[in-house]
Amino acid sequence: MFFRPGTLVWPQRQWLQAFFALTWVGAALWFAYFVVPNFVRFVPGLFGLLVVAFSLVWGCFAVYCPKCRLRLLFYAWSNEAVSGWLAWVLTCSKCARCGYDAQVSR
Numbered sequence: 001m002f003f004r005p006g007t008l009v010w011p012q013r014q015w016l017q018a019f020f021a022l023t024w025v026g027a028a029l030w031f032a033y034f035v036v037p038n039f040v041r042f043v044p045g046l047f048g049l050l051v052v053a054f055s056l057v058w059g060c061f062a063v064y065c066p067k068c069r070l071r072l073l074f075y076a077w078s079n080e081a082v083s084g085w086l087a088w089v090l091t092c093s094k095c096a097r098c099g100y101d102a103q104v105s106r
């Protein structure tokens with residue numbers, strides 16, 4: 001659905017999916033603490049924040065260029081616009097550092 005063959009993240013799409021799932025679950029827990037504090041207490045809320053932090057760090061290491069291991073998420077966050085990093089990660093087929101082309105190597 002979001003992932004296309006011939007992109008850099010295609011071989012690692014399950015990691016990226018896990019990253020999104022973890023981030024959403026953690027963020028939902030953290031926000032639920034503010035929205036319904038009687039239902040979600042501080043400790044589960046804090047746990048949600050930790051899950052988000054963990055998934056961000058882990059996502060940085062789990063999603064990389066197959067050739068030079070450029071950390072794609074980290075690269076996108078530091079070089080792409082706030083609104084454009086996700087589209088870049090999902091559609092990028094050529095590594096920005098080593099020039100590895102996932103279209104050719106497919």
Ligand SMILES: [Zn+2]
Nearest residue numbers: 065068095098
């Ligand atoms: Zn590369």
